[in-house]
Amino acid sequence: DRFKLALEGRADQYVKFMSEYPRASEVFARISSKDESCVDNLQGSKDGLSISLGIEALHQPLLDFYDKGLTVETNLEAIRLLQQSGHSYSLFMLPFHAELSFVDAKENIMAYLRNVADVNLYHQKFFLSNLSERVVPYEGTRFFDRWKEKGVLDTREGITGYRFTDRRTGLLYHFMNRFTSRMLQQDFNYDEVRGAILD
Numbered sequence: 001d002r003f004k005l006a007l008e009g010r011a012d013q014y015v016k017f018m019s020e021y022p023r024a025s026e027v028f029a030r031i032s033s034k035d036e037s038c039v040d041n042l043q044g045s046k047d048g049l050s051i052s053l054g055i056e057a058l059h060q061p062l063l064d065f066y067d068k069g070l071t072v073e074t075n076l077e078a079i080r081l082l083q084q085s086g087h088s089y090s091l092f093m094l095p096f097h098a099e100l101s102f103v104d105a106k107e108n109i110m111a112y113l114r115n116v117a118d119v120n121l122y123h124q125k126f127f128l129s130n131l132s133e134r135v136v137p138y139e140g141t142r143f144f145d146r147w148k149e150k151g152v153l154d155t156r157e158g159i160t161g162y163r164f165t166d167r168r169t170g171l172l173y174h175f176m177n178r179f180t181s182r183m184l185q186q187d188f189n190y191d192e193v194r195g196a197i198l199d
Contacts, residue, residue, distance in 0.1 A: 005049045005050070006049075006051075006052065007049070007050070007052070008053075008054075009051075009052075009053060010055075010070070011053050011054065011055045011074055011075045011079075012070055015077050015078050015081065018081050049087050050089065050090065051082060051087065051088070051089045051090070052089065052091075052092065053082070053089070053090070053091055053092065054091075054092045055070070055078065055079070055091050055092065055093055056068060056070060056075075056092070057093060057094065057108050058072055058075055058093075058108055058111035059104055059108035060072050061104045062094075062097075062100070062108055063075075065099070072111075079091070079115055079116065083118050088123065089120075089123070090123055090127075091116065091130065093112065093133060094133055095108050095109055095112070095130070095131060095132075095133060095134070096132075096133065096134035096135065096169070096173045097134060097135040097143070098137070098147050098152050098162040098163070098164055098165060099147075099150075099165050100164070100169050101166050101169065102166050102168035105172050105173070106172065109131055110198065112130070112131070113194050113197055113198050114198065116194075117191070119190045119191075124188070124189075125184050127190060128180050128183055128190060128193060129180050129184060131176050131179075132173065132176040132177040132179075132180045132181075136160065137153065137160050137162060138160070139160065147162050150165070152164075152165060
């Protein structure tokens with residue numbers, strides 16, 4: 001008799017929905033605050049609302065590479081709306097791929113940290129782990145075919161991976177992976193970690 005309402009989508013879908021249904025933010029806020037009248041309407045839900053959006057990146061060259069029709073402006077608007085709403089949210093990002101330049105990787109991570117603040121305590125680990133995510137080139141996808149042709153795929157032990165074409169990007173990826181893994185194994189404050197990386 002208890003459940004959490006979880007909505008998932010893309011940043012552009014969320015921005016469009018919120019512009020077409022401006023009162024939706026009021027409903028979301030009531031659910032998030034566990035408003036009793038909403039609880040009745042949701043047949044006993046007492047755990048609130050969580051929204052998860054795929055933004056992929058906050059740097060336009062990455063968004064263009066992923067070819068999903070997203071823009072940095074749309075993603076930033078979605079983040080602004082989410083932070084303004086006050087309810088729990090998650091962002092899915094893919095900050096690394098095989099052909100990514102070091103400069104683009106760095107710019108994207110910095111943009112993420114500059115713009116993703118006020119993180120709910122429950123989601124701190126999720127937001128930090130986002131910094132070391134990378135594209136998985138599943139067989140049959142354009143990434144798999146493209147990187148196989150370029151000779152950067154690594155399929156040892158049945159796990160498809162790749163070498164980064166920019167060695168510095170590979171070093172940054174491994175640094176972020178080790179750094180976030182270490183942080184996730186202990187108690188940390190997202191704002192402090194965020195500030196330290198930005199500095």
